[in-house]
Amino acid sequence: MDMPNQTFIEIIINDLPEKIPAGLSVQALLTHLEERDPHVIIELNGRYVYAKDYATTLLNPGDQIELINPDFGG
Amino acid sequence: MPETLSPDEKDRYRRQLQMPEIGEDGQRRLKAATVAIAGIGGLGGLCAYYMAAAGVGHLRLADMDQVAIHNLNRQLLYASGDIGRAKTVCARDRLKALNPLCRTETFQMRVDDESVAALLEGCDLVIDGTDNLTSRRVLNRAAWKRRIPFIYGGVNGFNGMMAAFIPGRTACLECVFPDTGAPEPPPSGIIGPTAGVIAALQSIQALKQLTLQDSAGSGGLIHFRGLDLRFKKITVDRDPACRVCSST
Numbered sequence: 001m002d003m004p005n006q007t008f009i010e011i012i013i014n015d016l017p018e019k020i021p022a023g024l025s026v027q028a029l030l031t032h033l034e035e036r037d038p039h040v041i042i043e044l045n046g047r048y049v050y051a052k053d054y055a056t057t058l059l060n061p062g063d064q065i066e067l068i069n070p071d072f073g074g
Numbered sequence: 075m076p077e078t079l080s081p082d083e084k085d086r087y088r089r090q091l092q093m094p095e096i097g098e099d100g101q102r103r104l105k106a107a108t109v110a111i112a113g114i115g116g117l118g119g120l121c122a123y124y125m126a127a128a129g130v131g132h133l134r135l136a137d138m139d140q141v142a143i144h145n146l147n148r149q150l151l152y153a154s155g156d157i158g159r160a161k162t163v164c165a166r167d168r169l170k171a172l173n174p175l176c177r178t179e180t181f182q183m184r185v186d187d188e189s190v191a192a193l194l195e196g197c198d199l200v201i202d203g204t205d206n207l208t209s210r211r212v213l214n215r216a217a218w219k220r221r222i223p224f225i226y227g228g229v230n231g232f233n234g235m236m237a238a239f240i241p242g243r244t245a246c247l248e249c250v251f252p253d254t255g256a257p258e259p260p261p262s263g264i265i266g267p268t269a270g271v272i273a274a275l276q277s278i279q280a281l282k283q284l285t286l287q288d289s290a291g292s293g294g295l296i297h298f299r300g301l302d303l304r305f306k307k308i309t310v311d312r313d314p315a316c317r318v319c320s321s322t
Binding site: 037038039041043046047048050051052066068069070071072073074 | 113202210233234235254310
């Protein structure tokens, strides 16, 4: 739940602008978005982000993030 | 240098021989190549057809399943009369009819750490036609250990992904999909053309790698979205902490 007086930043998520609480990491964003795919791939400002770095990668205003759900069928 | 081409082969592959990127040297490399295809379903079956048609000399085909009626919306190597027959046997027959010059070996097996050694022994390249991450990780580890390029493909509905993982030059599959213990996703819906797009990309990468070798671009991780017909290329650097490729 959003807190009163909480500050927000605008980032681009999958080509769409979205306001999110300031100070979120990639991991926290996934929780915020209720992303349930444990294999989701993240590209941040054109760079691939390793899953092990999700918790320590912080989001800044104007960031462009892409969430890609990988495909494993054959 | 690989074997020479017969007059029949020069005729059969004329349109490839015309390509400066392939030419006679590239065609001879294809003839001398051994390619393993793990999983002969929607992706692997089409890749096998492309490899045989292009003149790859030796294909190793691995699958443990029989053809089922629900395969036929996308597994175009098979026909209704094949239902109940082993996919490896049907694939071998179909590829023989397409190109009798292509030698095929069949492996009726599940891909695991024990079985994979025989499949990859002496191979120049392995194509992923599996439908689960566990088998892909087995193939990735085995390919990396043997310094064999591994061409990953995966599909889901209208979407698909493809990447060429090349030892010494690119990240590996585990750099992208580390084993976190997360469960495998359940089988997804799929249409035939999505498998066609991704299998075609895998096949292009495989043929590039076999003919152009070190000068073939690896291309990054390609994501295809069929609903808006969008391709996206994602550059993935090798993970210095990857437990598969960082130590090799």
